[in-house]
Amino acid sequence: MSFIESEERTALRKAVRQVAGSYGFAYTDRCIREGRRPDEVWSEMGRAGFLGVNLPEEYGGGGAGIYELALVLEEAAACGVPLIMMVVSPAICGTIISRFGTPAQRQRWLPGLADGSAVMAFGITEPDAGSNSHNIRTVARRDGDDWVLDGRKVFITGVADADAVLVVARTTDARTGSLRPALFILPRETPGFEYRRIEMDIRESEGQYELYLDEVRLPADALVGEPDGAIAQLFAGLNPERIMAAAMAVGSGRYALAKAADYVRTREVWGQPIGAHQGLAHPLAQRHIEVELARLMMQKAATLWDEGQDQAAGEAANMAKYAAAEASIGALDQAIQSHGGNGLTREYGLASMLAWARIGRVAPVSREMVLNFVAQHSLGLPKSY
C-alpha cells in the first residue's frame, strides 16, 4: 500500500467530486423532504461507472476493487451525498454474486448493479437474534426443486426501491441435521413476501424495513453458491460492508469539518473570526486528525481485502468501521457546536446529520461487537458473551 494515491485513483476522486458536488447536500435534503430516493445522482453516478467500479469488467463493472468503491462513497459523502445503498447493492450483493453466483446469476444481476439500474438490498438482521446472527431463525426448506422460506427480518435498508433482497436463511444439513446459513436472491414482488417501513427518527430517504416471509417459494436457482460455504460467502460481503460503512462515515466527517471550517473562518463576534479562538480551532483540528486516522485504517482494510488477505482485512475492516463512526460523530458534534445556534437550524442541516452519523455506531455491526471482536481476536482475551 502506497501512501501516495495513484493517478487513476486521484482522477476518480476528482470525477466523483464533480458529479456528486454538482448535487450537494441541498439536493440530498430536498430528496429527504420530498420522501424520495436520490435517483438522479444515483443514475448519473451509475452511468459514469462509479457505482460498479469494483465489479468485473465482463459484466459492465470497472474491474477495480473495494478501495475504489470506498473512495467513490467517501468522496460522494464528503460532498453531502451519502449514498447508503452503495454499502449494500454493489459492495455486499455485488461482491457475493461476483464471487459465488452462477454464470446465470451474474449475467442477470451484475450489469444492473454495476450501472445502478438494478438495486439489491441485503437482509440478515432479525428481531430476536439482533447482534447474534448465529441465532437467526429464518429457515429455507427444500420442496422438490424449490426452496420455501419462512421468517422475519428487521432494519433492512432500501427494500421498497430494490429489485430484490439478498436474504440470509438457514438450511438443514441432510446428513447431520445441523442448521447452516445460506443466501437467497428474493425478488421484491415474490408472493408471500411483504415489507413494512419502520418509522425512524433519522432523516434519510432510503427507508428501513421489516420483512415478513410467509411460505415464500423460490426456484432452485435462487440459492447463491453452496449451502455449505455460506459462512465464507457471507464474510465475502460483510467485510466490504464494514469498509464501505467506514467510507461513508469518513466522508460525512469530512463534510461536517469543511462546513465548520468555512463558518468559523468568517463568522465574527469579537472583532475577529471565531476560528481564531483555540477553544474552537483545537477541537476542530483534533476531529480532523481523528477522521484522517480512520481514513487511513479504512484504506488499509480495503487494500488488504483487494489483495486477498481476508483474515487481516476482517480485523482492519472492524477497526476502520469503529474508528470512522466515532470520528464522524465527533466531527459532526463539533461542527454543530462551532455554528452556535445555526448548528441547530434546518437551514444549516447539521443537527439532523448527527442522528444519521450515529447509524455507524450501531450498524452494520455495533461498536460493542467490534470491541468484543478486537478483545478476543486481536488481544487474545476470553470471549465474554
Ligand SMILES: Cc1cc2nc3c(=O)[nH]c(=O)nc-3n(C[C@H](O)[C@H](O)[C@H](O)COP(=O)(O)OP(=O)(O)OC[C@H]3O[C@@H](n4cnc5c(N)ncnc54)[C@H](O)[C@@H]3O)c2cc1C
Ligand atoms: C439505519 C440502520 C440500517 C440498517 N441496515 C441493515 C440492513 O440493510 N441489513 C441488515 O441485515 N441489517 C441492517 N441493520 C441492522 C443492524 O445491523 C443492527 O441494528 C445491529 O447489528 C444491532 O442489532 P440490534 O439492533 O438488534 O441490537 P441488539 O443486538 O439488540 O443490541 C443492543 C445493544 O446491545 C449491545 N450488545 C449486544 N450484544 C452484546 C454483547 N455481547 N456485548 C456487548 N454489547 C452487546 C449492542 O452493541 C447494542 O448496543 C441496520 C440498522 C440500522 C439502525
